[in-house]
Structure formats: structure tokens, C-alpha cells
Amino acid sequence: MKRALKHLPALLLAVGLTGHSSWVAAGALSLLPPDATVRATLADLPQLRASTLESDLARAEQKKLAAGPHEWILRAGQSQRRITGGERYLEQELGLERSVRWFGKAGQDEAIGAQTVALAATQRADTWHEAGRTLLADWFEALREQVAVARWQEQQQLALELQVLVEKRVKAGDAARLDLLQAQAEYGRVSAQLQQARLRLEQVLGQLQLNYRGLPLPQATQLPVPEYGNAEIDTLQARILDDNHEVELAEAGAELAQLRARRQERERMPDPTVSLRAVRERDGQERLLGLSLSIPLGGAVRSAERDAAVARAGMARERLALVQRKVAADARRAATEGVRSVAVWQTLEQVAQQTQQQASLMLRAYQAGELTLAEALTGRRLALEALLAAQSAQIDALQAEARVRLDAHEIWSIDEPKHR
Template structure:
């Protein structure tokens, strides 16, 4: 027990250091502070998810796209031809023609393509970071849902055992003639109700554990034993909100997309001036009696198509800028909601914990009064049911408070960071 307390104290110290200076601090010990699985297991489970593997492939795809943009759209073109010339009253002549041509990007188009390729790499990394963060959120939700189900089953099992004890007491009192037979029926009814609740809780646990084991094969089964106590947030709400909004994957992704669309819009605008094609041409005529060597330059005449594509790219860039504003507002609201939920969930847990302790004492007094013949079984069963409801509500609030705190740390990149 002393070892566990020392670990919790060490984890709390680590948490304080990370919250005060996240850039220089160590990652939070989520398994000790928030009843989460150990971080190495979490990382292995996340890396095995299909969406994260697709994210790694997306990085490879962005590298290939970058290579394509660096190479450019133009290729060398070789032309060769042979013909035969017939002149009246003269002999026939064999003639050959050779050509080598290639389009050339000008007016800084090659530099623009390289910038687009580099931004594509940045976008792929931002997409992978965003997918990682969303996967962490989903894992947390599934984990805490399973933890709540396990806690509910544990409480209902304890309640079922207590109801069995009360039924045994009622049977002894009825046999001794101290209570009416109706009390045995009341106890049996409550016992059957308790059995049904336990069975439903077992089903909920089985479904939650199956979801975890199927989706995250590296994770253990969550256990509600020795849940850590939630900690009150020490920093002011604006500071915690700022830590979330200043380094947010969703906002960074939207900003990177807007920057990429801006680069593409400028690239489309530069296409209004078409690329020239430079060609070298050599001919051999009249069996070599005449030879020519020339240089040719050809430029397409721009039309409405290029102007329309440039206008469409500009509109897409403006739309991406508007999405940045939309995402920024969403991130701000989500951060405020997460920090507010953390504070309120802590207050709710402290209140419900006091209620649960008082209800437990009342239930114990009612059971003793019933065993001594000072109250009825119905009063004892009612007190026990109220104590169960209060204990279950307090433990659920405790798990909710832990989940809210873990969510804030996750969004602030102090827990399970992709880097």
C-alpha cells in the first residue's frame, strides 16, 4: 500500500511539472493519475489501428506526390521519321527527320511546385497527428465506458450479496416467529430484482470488454479497484483553455490545408501563361545532299479554360480560409467545454461522495435496527437500495471526473502525445 501511495505522489509531482511547463516536462502517468492503461500498451494498440496505418501510408503517398511535383509535368519527346521523295525525270531520294523536344516550366512554376510538394508532406503529417488524437479520444471513451460497466457490476454484485444476507436474516426471524412471512417474500423479490440487475450488468461488461479486446488487442481489461481520486484543477480556466487552443491538431490541419490551397491557387494563376516547348530538329534530304538543323519554340495560346481553373482554385482557397475560422471557433468552444466539464465533474464527485458515505452509514444503521427488531425489512431494503444508488452515482461521478481530467490533458498534448 505504501508503494502505491508513493507512486501516486510521484505521478502527482510529474503532473504538476508537466502542467506548469509542458514543453520541458515528462508525459503524465495516465495509469496512475486517471486509471488509464499504461502508455506503452496504449501506443502499441494505437499503432495497430487501421486508420493509423493508413496515416503512415498517407505520408508515403505525400512523398511520392512531392517527387512527382519536383519532376514536373513535362517529359522529353523524341520524334523520328523517314520518307521518300520522287522528282519527275529524276531518281528517288530517301530522307530522314529527327527531333527532340521538351516543355519548360517558367516564371517560377518549378519553385511553386516544390513548395506545394513540401506543404503536402506537412499536410500528411498534420493529418496523421489529427487521426492519432481522435483515436486517442475514442480509446479513452471506450476505456472509461468499460470501466463504468465494471464498476457498476462490482457495486451490484456487492448489493446482491447484502440482499442475500438480509434474506437469510428474514428467514431466521420468520422461523423464530419474530417477523411475518411477508418479509421473506419482500426479501425474495428484492433478491430477484438484484439478480436481474447483476445479469444486465454482466452483459454490459461483456459488450464493453469485447469492444476493447476487438478494437485494441494490446489493452488489458479495465479494473475499478483502487481508482485514483480526481484532482482539483489548479490553473485558471483561461490558461488551460489557451494550452489546448495554442497547440491543436484539428486547427493545425485546417491551417495547413488553407496554406496548401493558397499555394495551389497561385500555381493555377501562373498557368494563365502557358509553358513553352523547345525543340531541336534535324533533317537529311535528297540522300544527304541537303542537311538542316534548327531550333523551334512553340507556346499554346491561353483560353478560357485556364482562367476558369485559376478562378476555381482561388475560390477553393477562400473556402479553406473560412474553414480555418470555423475550426478555430469550434476548437475554442470545445476547449472551454472540456475545461468547464473538468471543474464541474470534480465538484459533482465531491458532493456525491459525501452523499454516498452518509447513505452507507444510514443503510448500516437500518440493517442493525432490523436485525435487532427495531425496524422493518422494507426500511432496511430501502436504505440499502438508496445506499447502492448513492455509491454507484459517486463512483460513476469519480470515473467521469477522471475522464474529464484525462481529456483536458490529452487535448493539451500532455498525455499520449503523437510526438
């Protein structure tokens, strides 16, 4: 019996040792796809193509504001004058008129147009960043499922080898039929878990390829050590807040609302209309040339529009304050997660090592006849669960690190990435 069992401890201990990732160069960057590939993928997303069209729309709006709302109006007319007694005269009239912006309205419109273009550019940068966040989450989800499949494949192979050994023992009369049933049940359980893990991986990879065409599939053969274990939370938070598109977008919106409020204030003085009029009367016997100026009389509508613009500007300022608080809280949360998740992984890693030692002792006890195979298998399952939890925590820590780098515009930035 002991001769048949002498290889069991080394075999079953592999549940923990085989599953451990081999540490590679520190940092989450080694897990990410090439920067140029990511940029091309993000630029091809529908929301980014739409944001490019929004920028084109903003530039068209800028041209419209620069040209102004007023156009030249040409008036022409012809009439016939009849005088009692039978005389008739043909008369013509020609007029040209246009309203003009005054009191600096044209300059204000140009400023609004420029700010509209700037707002569209900031909106595109924010859309790019949010798309990058989504891609990052999807990428690490695929990595997480790949690691799970790899671990369950290892466990299936180990369970199969155990089942073969127990079958030999049963044939040799060194083990009960119950041990074989338990080994077969364990193999079936592990195989079912592997099938479920493969299904999840297939779904995740399919979604990844569908949403991000041209992006290579992730490879989780080795997991690096997270870098932010000894980082300062305040430092990481400051890096995120140093250049934040969400805040910049709110600031640009508030500035545009303020410019529009100032522009509406000038509308209290309506634009005058200048008219040039040429008239030919009595078959050309009389000719008239005149210049006229007309000014609308502002009323309650203009005052209401001004009040509404001022209110919208105030609302934009309050939204900016709200966004600043939200972004600061999100940055703090991301920085904290980037640092603390490393400690969580380290703790779970220690637990995994301890459960592996426990599984080893239980296998020796089974070999000595002090424990049943069921008890030894329970120890093995606990070791596997601890390993999966530790590797999941490691991926969480790496994802948190990558999220901080992304939010700090060190990777996948719409502009040139920062290197820190």
C-alpha cells in the same frame, strides 16, 4: 427478536461502506494502460496504417511535382521524295522537344510538394489523436462497467446474508413470512441487476479487445481522486489550444490551397515548348538543323482555373476560421468539464454519505419495531443508488481529466508527450 437482529445494522450499513473506493494517489493517470502499450496499439489500427500510406502517397506526389508535368518527346520519321522524271530520294527526320516551366513555376511546385507532405503528416497526427480519444472513451466505459459489477456483487452477497438471517428469524417465529418474501425478492432483484451489469461489461470488454489488440484489460479495483478540482479553466483551455492538431490541419490545408492558387496564377503565362529538329534530305545532299520555340495562347480556360483556385483558397481560409472557433469552444467545454465534474462528484459523494446515515437510522428503527423491513430495504436501495451515482460521477471526473491531458498532448501524443 433483538438478539437475532443485533448484527443487521452492521451488515446492511456495508452497502455504503463496502462500495466506497479506497482513495489512491491522485490523478487519472494511474487508471490508464502503459504509454508504450497504447502507442503500439494505436500504431496498429487500420486508420493509422492507412494514414502512413497517405504519407507515402504525399511523398510520391512531391517527387512528381519536383519532376514537373513535362517530358521529353522524341520524334523520328522517314519519307521518300519522288521527282518527275524518275529520281527518288530517301529522307530522314529526327526531332527532340520538351516544354519547360518558367517564371518560377518549378520552385512553386516544389513548395506545393513540401506542403503536401507536411499536410499528410499533420493529417496522420490528427488521426492518431482522434483514435486516442476513441480509445480513451472506450477504456473509461469499461472501467465504469467494472465498478458497477463490483458494487452489484457486493450487494448480492449482502442480500444473500440478509435472506439467511430472515429465514432463521422466520423459523424461530420472530418474523413474519412476508419479511422472508421481501428478502428473497430483494435478493432476486439484486441478482438480476448483477446479471445485467455483467452482460454490459462482457460486451464492452469484448469490443475493447476486438478493437485494440494487445491492450490489457482495465482494472478498477481502486479509483483515484481527480486532480482538477482546483484548476483554472482558462489555464486548462490554454494548454489544450497550445498545440492542436485540428487547427494545424486546417492551417496546413489553407496554406496548400494558397500555394496552389499562386501556382495557378502563373499558369496565365503558358509554358513554352523548345524543339530541336534534324533533317536529312535528298539522300543526304541537304542537311537541316533547326531550333524552334512554341507558346500556347492562353484563353478562358486558364482564367477560369485561376478563379477556381482562388475560390478554393478562400474557402480554405474560411474553414480555418470555423475550425479555430470550434476548437476553442471544444477546449473550453473540455476544460470546464474537467473542473466542474469534480464538484459534481464531491456533491454526490456527500449525498451518498447522508443516505448511508439515513439507511443506518432506518435499520435501527426496524430493529426497534418502528419500521417494516420493506421501509428499511427502501433506505438501503437509496443508499446504493447514491453510491453508484457518486462513483459514476467520480469516473466522469477522471475521464474529463484524462481527456484534457490527452488534448493537451500530455499523454498518448504521436510525438514525445509533454509533462506539466
